[in-house]
Amino acid sequence: MKDHVRSNWQNAVLVCRKCSKKVDGGFGPKGDQRLAKALRKHLALKKGRKAAAGIVEVGCLGICPRGAVTVVNGAQSRDWLLVRPGAALDGLAENLGLTP
Ligand code: FES
Numbered sequence: 001m002k003d004h005v006r007s008n009w010q011n012a013v014l015v016c017r018k019c020s021k022k023v024d025g026g027f028g029p030k031g032d033q034r035l036a037k038a039l040r041k042h043l044a045l046k047k048g049r050k051a052a053a054g055i056v057e058v059g060c061l062g063i064c065p066r067g068a069v070t071v072v073n074g075a076q077s078r079d080w081l082l083v084r085p086g087a088a089l090d091g092l093a094e095n096l097g098l099t100p
Pocket residue numbers: 016017018019020060061062063064065070
């Protein structure tokens with residue numbers, strides 16, 4: 001068995017799954033998508049490790065903001081973001097360094 005695999009990810013972004021559930025969607029064109037999915041669609045990312053960046057839902061990150069979703073940018077792990085529903089995905093993608 002191999003001891004490593006390659007991926008195309010330039011960056012990895014962790015999105016709290018539990019926060020996403022709590023705000024019940026809130027993103028995307030109709031405002032009914034979860035943040036991770038809306039961001040992946042917005043950036044037209046491929047699936048899995050073939051994507052240019054990884055946007056991964058993870059368990060509770062221990063911040064638990066009310067009415068926002070905790071997001072960790074793997075490249076800037078010292079500053080975590082609290083993203084409110086309806087936030088502009090363009091601005092968020094830029095903030096996360098995900099724009100081409
Ligand atoms: S529920 Fe998202 S950080 Fe705890």
